[in-house]
Amino acid sequence: MRKHHYALILFLLITQGVVAQRKSIDQRVDSVLKLMTLDEKIGQLNQYTGDRDATGPITNNPNKLIEIRDGKLGSMLNVRGAKETREVQEVAMQSRLRIPLIFGLDVIHGYRVTFPIPLAEAASWDLPAMELAARVAARETAASGIHWTFAPMVDIARDPRWGRVMEGAGEDTYLGSQIAIARVKGFQGKGLGDLDAIMACAKHFAAYGAAIAGRDYNAVDMSEHTLWEFYLPPFKAAVDAGAATFMNAFNTLNGIPATANSYLQRDILKGKWGFKGFVVSDWGSIGEMVPHGFAKDKSQAAEQAIKGGSDMDMESRSYLPNLAKLVAEKKVPVALIDDAVKRVLRKKFELGLFEDPYRFSNVERQEKELNSAENKKAALSMAEKSMVLLKNEGQILPLSKNLKKIAVIGPLAKSEEDMHGFWSVLWPNDKLISLYQGLQDKVGKGTELVYAKGCGISDTSKTGFAEAIAAAKSADVVIIAAGEAFDMTGEAKSKTNIHLPGVQEDLIKEIQATGKPVVVLMMAGRPLIFNWTADHVPSILYTWWLGSEAGHAMANVLFGDYNPAGKLPMTFPRDEGQIPVYYNYYSTGRPSMNDRDTRYRSAYLDMPNSPKFAFGHGLSYTTFAYSNLKLSSKQINATGQIKVDLTLKNTGKYDGEEVVQLYLQDKVASVVRPVKELKDFQKVMLKAGETKTISFTINKEKLAFFNQQLKWGTEPGDFKLMIGTASDQIKLEDTFVLN
Structure with missing residues (x-):
């Protein structure tokens, strides 16, 4: 009893300490905000690039250092190195309020040590390995004076014509959500403020991976149901994992550019999901609402973006010249600017930059961390797992x-x-x-x-x-x-x-x-x-x-x-004419039963429906046998669960790993459901000849979906359970009923 008593006291003290710390940061943010002029507030929402590693069209600006000194800049990207970031930060420390800059960089798959591209890492289906890859990247990045990466990209991508598929986790919502969590945790480590942690940035919010015709920067046209069912869950997973920032997208959704889309950024992200971080525009995306035809000029674009929930302007030079005038004209409430500034300042406090603006810019730590033998070993392991x-x-x-x-x-x-x-x-x-x-x-x-x-x-x-x-x-x-x-x-x-x-x-x-x-x-x-x-x-x-x-x-x-x-995180088509092709499609009223069944069916005359290589496909030098599928019950209620057991045996002569994949199909529902959906997986190592019992748990969450009213929940009915080595290689099947 005494142990429990002490544990309770300790828990209360820790909880009170966390609350006090949060309250302290919020109070400090408010105290800084009260000292700021409107121009200084707008400056915190302004981000410029440095002179290297540009990732978009650059506007020449010889007065960057002057603007930093005048408090007209909140962040810079593409400035890297302990020495370089310190030199620029020293200029910021000459500003009236000495508010430090946040330095950001696109650290997509490694910093000094390069890891496999993210799509390749996704092929490992190895969440701890992906978290470690992001952890190594964060350690190297933070040691070089950088506080923030514009990763992970968590866009669902079903179209390999789109070049940015290499930057994400592939086509599947469940796998993509799990990888989003792993990468956010890897980048942010034990928490912002640690010297080996950097801010993650979930991007591109939202639905950028569904650009029409697979053409980058293009519009997106999809139903609300598809948006919520397939494209939003990885972003929600990133929020739940504590992602510090979000980046909006270049595309339109429902005819509105994501950069100014208040439904996405205010109603969903900051409202329904309670996101407390800040949203940065993609490179120039605020100004690009002019060629979109959504804004007549950058002033109107700035108004639309700040109202829509975009907190920081990356390289479009729209906020700094226009927001003050928009406030004076009463087109933009100053409360919106205050909210955006507080979100940015809060992250600067959490990073510890107000206590020590140079704490990440340590040349000695940089030299020790970069390209270490330990980091290269992690990259080698990740590369092996990705093939x-x-x-x-x-x-x-x-x-x-x-x-x-x-x-x-x-x-x-x-x-x-x-x-x-x-x-x-x-x-x-x-x-x-x-x-x-x-x-x-x-x-x-x-x-x-x-x-x-x-x-x-x-x-x-x-x-x-x-x-x-x-x-x-x-x-x-x-x-x-x-x-x-x-x-x-x-x-x-x-x-x-x-x-x-x-x-x-x-x-x-x-x-x-x-x-x-x-x-x-x-x-x-x-x-x-x-x-x-x-x-x-x-x-x-x-x-x-x-x-x-x-x-x-x-x-x-x-x-x-x-x-x-490794297992494929994306479907490989036979021809571009099949695209988009993915495993979790909806069935039709006239499904093709096989590749030869084309008569008045949903099928091609000149090519099979099936892909060349299916989602989840991947072989080993050894072989695996699946058997003895057992369900603890054939019925489940909304508060219950079913335990699923199976036997996996390595039947070959090599030790090896198998990714056991669990798929479900809701046979009849109020909205048509996919023919199968990945709902769980395990990566299992077995020695040659070894046998293991593999267990999964099916609960309400795995059976839920968005109904016609876009409400998340379950419906009674029959479900099909499928377990196999790929989406098209199902080895064991059974059914159960949700009461």
Whole structure:
């Protein structure tokens, strides 16, 4: 009893301390606000870029330092380094109220050490690993004087034509929500104020991933039901995980630019969800409401944006010149400006910048943290986990370590630059590990590597084929590195043709015709189309862009030192004509029962409905058997739960991991439900021959959905339970009833 008594007292003291701290910060924010002029308040809502790493069109401004000194700036992006941020912060400390700046940077998949692109990390389905990747990035970033990253991107993306698919977690709402939580926790660590924590920024709010025709910056047109069912949940997960900031989107929704969309930013985010952080515009998006045709000039755009809930103006130069006049004209209540300023100031207090504006700008800590052996080890592990084994017929992989000669062919075989992928922080004289270098470091003196480029990434010429064919014929096995250049997928990289570029597939055909064992490594930032290769090459490994340790990770997987366990987070189409194609589609009144059933069905005449590779697909060097599905009950009420057990056995000869995926289908409801929805998963390690019981719990939350009135809840009815190794590879099924 005494222990419980002391525990209760301790709990109360801690709770009171948290409340007191919050009250103290709010009081301090109010005290600063009372000292500020209107111009100084507006200055806190103004963000400029530095002179490097620009991510949008720049307006030349030779007076930046003067404006900082005059208190007309609240934040800067693209200023990095402990020394550089300190120098700029010193200018801010010359302003009347000495309000510190927040420094932000697009730290999308690593800072000094580059991790795999986010879509590749999502393919790991390994939440702790993704949290660690963000944690390492945060440590390096914070050590360089930066307080804030514009990540994670949590947009649901069903269209691989959209270049920014590489920056997110793929097509699934549940998986995307779990990854959003992991990445926010990774960036923010134990909490803002720690010297290894940076502010996360959930973006792009909202529905940017559904840009019409997959064209970046385009409009979005969707139903309210689709918005709430599929696109908003990852943002809600980010709020619940404590994301410090949000970024709005370039797109329109219901005809209104997201930057000025009060339904999104005020009604949902700051209202219904109770978000206490601040919202930053995307680069120039406030001013871009003029070409949208939503505002006649930047003054009206500023009015619309602040009313709509956009707190900070990133690089559109709309707030600073116009808000004071708008207040004077009584078009904008000063209360709206005060609310936005308080949100920004609160984060500066939470970061501890008022106590010490230079606390993150420590050169000694920066030198110790950046590019450490520990950080590179984490990047290597993440890269290994991110690869997806698409095919392995004849078990060509893993390769024997006794091979005498390996031909390494293809335009990406010796590439270092492309390994960093798009949206990475660039460093002078950076050294990334190419595939060829990774293989060199892996094989012994008894194995010879013979290299031939064959062709460039986008070449139309086949003049290099002969050399490549000769190299292949001389070798025991051929490794072909094909795919995209790093700048072919990313922001402003939308494409109508996502087939393997140039004559690369022709090169693969010629090499395959030699009769030698062929392994293709496909390196890209999005799902590509490579149908001939997919049909004819026995072993295909999708490696994405893997970052600093790419070559070492690929070599480890090729030789079996790591058994691949990745699963696709996006559907791979057969052709662009299928797009958007995704696994959790709604059934129709005339569903196609199979790929040959096209007569008066929802089907194509010239192509199957099914994708080339389905969501969740991914093989291993070992095999797994699913059996003994047991439900604790066949009925569940709104307050109950069902325990689901199954037996998973590693039936192969290698130790390996399997991602066990649980899908549900609501058979009949007041709104049509998807044919299946991912509702849980577990990544399980099993030694060769090992058997484990895997358990899941189904509760009300997993059965709920948004009804016709957009209310979240459940309805009585029949449910189908599906468990398998991919969305199209269901191994166990059962049904149950919700009473």
